[in-house]
Amino acid sequence: MRLFSPILSLISRGHTYYMLESACYALGVPLTFFVTLYFRISRDITYAGGVSRVGPPGVLGYIVTAFRYTFDAEAVILEGRAAFSGKPFVIPTLAGPVFLLPPKYLDVVRSSNDDVFNEPMAVDEDLQLPYTMDVHQMENPYQARVLRTDVNRAIPSFIPEILDESNLAMTETLEVSTEGKSTIIPVFDTMTHLIARISNRVIFGVELCRNESFLHAIVRFSETAPLIAPFIRWSPSFLRRFVYFALSSVLGGKKEPLNFIVPFLRNRLGKEKELQESDELLIAHFLLQAAPSDEPLEGIAMRLMNLNFGSIHTSSIFITQVLFELALLPQNQLDGIREEVLTALDSEGGWTKLALSKFKKIDSALREVGRVYVALPRISMLGHDLLDGTRVPPGHRVAIDMKAVHFNPQAYSDPDRCDLFRFSKMREDEEDNSSKYGFATPDSSYLPFGAGRHACAGRFFAATELKIMLAHILLKYDISFPPGVMSRPANVTFNGAIIPDRKAQMVFKRRQ
Ligand code: HEM
Numbered sequence: 001m002r003l004f005s006p007i008l009s010l011i012s013r014g015h016t017y018y019m020l021e022s023a024c025y026a027l028g029v030p031l032t033f034f035v036t037l038y039f040r041i042s043r044d045i046t047y048a049g050g051v052s053r054v055g056p057p058g059v060l061g062y063i064v065t066a067f068r069y070t071f072d073a074e075a076v077i078l079e080g081r082a083a084f085s086g087k088p089f090v091i092p093t094l095a096g097p098v099f100l101l102p103p104k105y106l107d108v109v110r111s112s113n114d115d116v117f118n119e120p121m122a123v124d125e126d127l128q129l130p131y132t133m134d135v136h137q138m139e140n141p142y143q144a145r146v147l148r149t150d151v152n153r154a155i156p157s158f159i160p161e162i163l164d165e166s167n168l169a170m171t172e173t174l175e176v177s178t179e180g181k182s183t184i185i186p187v188f189d190t191m192t193h194l195i196a197r198i199s200n201r202v203i204f205g206v207e208l209c210r211n212e213s214f215l216h217a218i219v220r221f222s223e224t225a226p227l228i229a230p231f232i233r234w235s236p237s238f239l240r241r242f243v244y245f246a247l248s249s250v251l252g253g254k255k256e257p258l259n260f261i262v263p264f265l266r267n268r269l270g271k272e273k274e275l276q277e278s279d280e281l282l283i284a285h286f287l288l289q290a291a292p293s294d295e296p297l298e299g300i301a302m303r304l305m306n307l308n309f310g311s312i313h314t315s316s317i318f319i320t321q322v323l324f325e326l327a328l329l330p331q332n333q334l335d336g337i338r339e340e341v342l343t344a345l346d347s348e349g350g351w352t353k354l355a356l357s358k359f360k361k362i363d364s365a366l367r368e369v370g371r372v373y374v375a376l377p378r379i380s381m382l383g384h385d386l387l388d389g390t391r392v393p394p395g396h397r398v399a400i401d402m403k404a405v406h407f408n409p410q411a412y413s414d415p416d417r418c419d420l421f422r423f424s425k426m427r428e429d430e431e432d433n434s435s436k437y438g439f440a441t442p443d444s445s446y447l448p449f450g451a452g453r454h455a456c457a458g459r460f461f462a463a464t465e466l467k468i469m470l471a472h473i474l475l476k477y478d479i480s481f482p483p484g485v486m487s488r489p490a491n492v493t494f495n496g497a498i499i500p501d502r503k504a505q506m507v508f509k510r511r512q
Contacts, residue, residue, distance in 0.1 A: 029239070036236045044097050049383075049391035051099060053090040054080040066092040073496040077403060088386050093495065095125065095230050099380070099398040103405045106444060109378055109398065110451035117378035119454040122397060125379070127309075128229040131244040133254060134302045142290050143303040147457035150286040155464050156353045157281050158202045162465055163351050165201040165209065166472045169194050174477070174508050182509035184482055187323055188500045192219055192316040198465060199311045203283040203304060204264060214260040220252035221305060222312040227251065230495075254305060261301040269297075283307065307458065315462050319469060320500040321369040322362075324488040325420055327479050327506060333421075334474065337361045341471045351468065357435070362470050364424035366439040366463070370448035371406045372418075372498055402447055411445035439463045478509040 041059050054076055055065030069076040069091055080089040080100065088105070091098045101109065109117050120138045123129070129137045173190060176183045196219050200209035208214050228247045235243045244253070268284065284304055291300050326334065344358035345351065383394040392398055407415040412422070423437040435441055440459040442449050449456035456462070473479065481488075482505055489504035 049393045051390045062092040066094045099392045121379040128232040132225040144457040146286045146290045154281050162468050165198045169197045176510045184507050187506045188320045191319045195316045217256035221257050222309045224251040265297045322365050360424040363439045365420040367423045480507050
């Protein structure tokens with residue numbers, strides 16, 4: 001035994017050292033994190049400019065109000081509106097102070113270029129792109145240009161693909177192919193899965209869009225990137241890589257989807273010539289063609305993941321909200337929507353772009369649920385004079401008070417009521433029955449797709465996909481809430497975003 005005692009003592013000393021080292025990490029990392037956070041907030045709340053802040057004063061007052069905002073943004077905004085009627089005010093959020101501007105500032109924000117009010121920097125702050133995606137996303141965002149040109153032009157040829165995938169994916173996912181049979185599903189998760197599969201049919205094609213492991217990875221990436229980002233932002237620069245690594249190892253990050261996309265792109269590049277001669281159109285193909293020659297495949301893959309993120313985390317919310325509202329409509333109104341779809345398909349000879357433009361009731365329903373969607377942040381670059389003696393200092397975040405825009409009684413009668421046919425009725429009243437009130441048409445009273453030069457680049461794609469999916473669901477299924485559920489599920493709000501209840505279920509019954 002004596003023989004082994006030096007070894008045992010070494011092991012036990014090594015063990016003590018290991019325990020000490022672990023304890024240092026366990027205490028040191030959170031301590032550094034909280035100390036940095038404290039100094040960050042102290043710095044954040046000492047902005048110049050004289051704009052008042054909602055909530056009690058001091059660092060503690062900031063933290064309490066920021067937590068309240070995280071879980072009940074509406075209450076904090078209402079409090080600010082009541083206290084500072086019609087004036088800009090500052091909302092404390094866990095990601096930093098936000099200067100909330102009333103609707104009269106909308107024109108200046110949406111008409112300004114990035115040198116004045118910067119949109120990509122606001123996205124970068126929200127998503128911490130250098131960590132959750134990569135540093136090049138902001139430098140040359142050619143993925144947005146490709147969406148606005150090649151993808152928009154290709155939408156008519158995407159329609160049959162989207163329809164085909166909707167058909168297959170819904171039959172498989174809902175598992176009710178027999179007339180009269182029904183199934184009960186968690187709506188939000190099911191729609192997220194369907195959106196991921198159907199969008200990726202035209203992004204990467206048949207093979208990858210039906211690969212369940214890939215779909216799982218890309219959905220996880222889209223859902224966790226915005227959750228991980230605030231933790232990265234709160235951490236000091238030297239800890240950020242570690243924070244991303246630690247959280248993405250648990251929650252899921254970019255590594256898993258990249259493992260599918262990079263080999264896909266490599267394989268696709270090898271076959272580029274023969275593919276150019278075939279007529280298969282894919283968004284991945286457009287990006288490969290538009291990429292600068294020095295862009296690595298990982299960079300192109302990250303941009304395609306960025307598009308997936310743009311699609312999955314927004315479209316799934318919209319379709320779920322519309323389904324919740326549709327399930328409350330009386331039978332004759334649901335049949336009215338179905339009739340409009342069938343008439344459009346009949347008059348246009350099937351599922352064409354023109355037929356889709358005639359689905360006015362579905363389009364109206366999408367636009368109406370969009371009225372409650374909140375967005376439009378920018379970073380003030382030069383500082384901005386608010387013309388009431390106050391000022392947004394440079395480098396701070398501004399946002400238009402969307403709720404005040406979307407619930408303005410001068411623009412919308414009975415604004416608190418969700419009326420799915422509000423915009424189709426408004427279109428009927430217009431002389432040319434134009435697309436003025438169409439789902440993908442932003443105007444000064446309707447901003448779910450943002451505004452100005454950065455207005456959502458994928459909105460026509462999103463509108464096409466959502467209209468096909470909803471029309472398809474209505475023609476194939478009767479939808480309702482489970483027995484005993486008489487009202488639509490309440491939304492969850494998180495950090496200003498309005499998210500449908502994940503647990504809410506609906507019954508899908510196969511129609512004749
Ligand atoms: C209902 C679905 C969608 C909603 C509500 C939505 C909303 C938005 C919003 C609010 C912005 C910021 C605009 C601004 O700040 O002015 C944006 C930008 C963007 N969206 Fe969407 N989006 C949707 C679907 C999509 C889809 C399907 C894609 C891709 C296929 C996409 C790609 C983009 C891109 C690339 C940008 C950045 C544009 C730029 O900076 O120039 N979006 N979107």
